[in-house]
Each structure stands twice: as C-alpha cells, then as structure tokens.
Amino acid sequence: MGGGISRLFNTRDSRWKEIECIKGETATFGAGCYWGTEHFFAKHFRESLLATSVGFMGGKGAYKNPTYQEVCTGESGHIEVLQIKFDPVKVSYLDLVKYFFTFHDPTTRNRQDPDVGPQYHSAIFYHSEAQKATAEDVIKRLQQMISKEQLTYHLPHHRYCERHICTTVGKATHFYAAQKEHQQYLERNLISYCSHKKRFIWSSKNQQAFEA
Numbered sequence: 001m002g003g004g005i006s007r008l009f010n011t012r013d014s015r016w017k018e019i020e021c022i023k024g025e026t027a028t029f030g031a032g033c034y035w036g037t038e039h040f041f042a043k044h045f046r047e048s049l050l051a052t053s054v055g056f057m058g059g060k061g062a063y064k065n066p067t068y069q070e071v072c073t074g075e076s077g078h079i080e081v082l083q084i085k086f087d088p089v090k091v092s093y094l095d096l097v098k099y100f101f102t103f104h105d106p107t108t109r110n111r112q113d114p115d116v117g118p119q120y121h122s123a124i125f126y127h128s129e130a131q132k133a134t135a136e137d138v139i140k141r142l143q144q145m146i147s148k149e150q151l152t153y154h155l156p157h158h159r160y161c162e163r164h165i166c167t168t169v170g171k172a173t174h175f176y177a178a179q180k181e182h183q184q185y186l187e188r189n190l191i192s193y194c195s196h197k198k199r200f201i202w203s204s205k206n207q208q209a210f211e212a
Contacts, residue, residue: 022050024085024087025086025088026085027086028175029041030081030086030125031196032113032115032122032123033115035186035192036196037196038185040099040196049084051085052184053082053177054080054081054178055176056078056119058123058124059076059077059173060076063077063078063154066173071119074118074119078119081123094146097134097135097209098138100201102201103197104199105161106122106167107161107162108166121169125171127172141210142210144205146164148209151209154199154200158197159199
C-alpha cells in the first residue's frame with residue numbers, strides 16, 4: 001500500500017500501539033477474509049487512509065490475544081477485521097461504510113463465497129455513537145434498495161445471494177492485531193486467493209435510490 005498509507009511495524013505487540021499515536025479517526029470493519037478487506041479499502045481510499053492493520057475483534061472472554069489458527073477454528077468467537085486510521089477531512093465515515101458494502105456479500109451469515117465460519121461474519125464495530133448511527137442508517141437504506149430491487153449490480157453473477165442484510169453493528173472492543181505475515185498480504189502476494197469482488201458501485205442511479 002503506497003501513497004499515504006503508513007507501513008506497519010515489525011512486531012505484533014508494537015504495531016497498533018504505534019498506530020494509535022497517529023492522528024485521525026478509527027474505523028473497524030469485518031467483511032470476510034481480512035486480506036481482501038484491507039486490499040479493497042487501501043486500493044480505493046489510498047490517499048485518505050493514514051494506517052491499516054488486520055486482526056481480530058469480538059470473541060469469547062476466555063480467548064485473549066488469539067492466534068490466526070485459534071480464530072480459524074471458530075471456537076474463539078472472534079471476527080477477522082480491518083482497523084483503519086483515516087483522515088476525516090479527506091474521506092467521511094459515511095463513505096467508508098457505503099464502500100464496505102460494495103465488495104462483499106452482507107446477506108450471507110458467517111460466509112463469504114467459499115470462506116465459511118463465524119470469523120467471516122459481516123460486521124461493523126463502531127467507535128462513537130455517531131458512527132453507530134451512520135452504520136445503522138446505511139444498512140436501513142441499503143436494505144430498502146434490496147427489498148425494492150433498486151440496487152443495480154456490477155454484473156449479474158455478482159449479486160448478493162440473499163435479500164436480507166445480516167451485517168451486525170456493535171461497539172468496538174479490544175483489537176488484536178494479526179501476525180506480521182498477514183499484514184498487507186495481497187500487496188506482497190499479488191497472485192493469491194481473494195474471495196472479494198466488486199458487487200456494485202455507487203453510480204448516480206444507486207445513489208439516487210439510496211437517498212430516496
């Protein structure tokens with residue numbers, strides 16, 4: 001991730017401590033495999049993101065600082081997430097939330113295409129009441145578009161699988177950064193698996209339906 005995105009740090013423990021010192025607002029999204037979530041956000045908002053880190057949020061109380069392997073079992077209850085530091089002057093939280101829904105399927109519970117498990121649940125973790133209100137409003141409006149068949153997709157086979165949004169909106173809890181090898185994974189491994197794809201864009205037609 002070139003441009004304005006800060007490179008992350010060498011150790012799992014120090015990485016997010018240092019990023020926390022960066023000025024800006026924080027956003028946290030779970031959209032399936034965090035490799036693709038980071039890749040899509042970084043590519044689209046390259047000049048507006050100050051830093052990114054993939055990791056885990058949520059989970060059961062007995063699991064502290066979970067490993068990738070523990071999360072993959074589904075037993076820890078954690079969700080794979082991307083945590084972002086962004087410049088609100090350059091991009092709004094509303095724009096981040098709206099983009100979040102364009103590259104994954106929020107209608108499939110605990111699944112993104114072939115990736116299956118509770119760690120792939122679609123989730124937004126809010127860091128303020130304003131973020132919560134924004135996320136809930138976007139979901140409400142997008143759900144109305146789906147129900148009324150007003151959402152125009154990028155390609156017919158990129159449609160959402162179901163008609164009801166399953167994305168949960170919850171208060172942000174402790175963020176556990178993943179190991180170094182998972183950070184900027186698709187940037188460093190260009191020919192690699194990614195379950196995400198462009199579902200739709202916020203065209204003038206989609207935007208008009210959203211604002212109706």
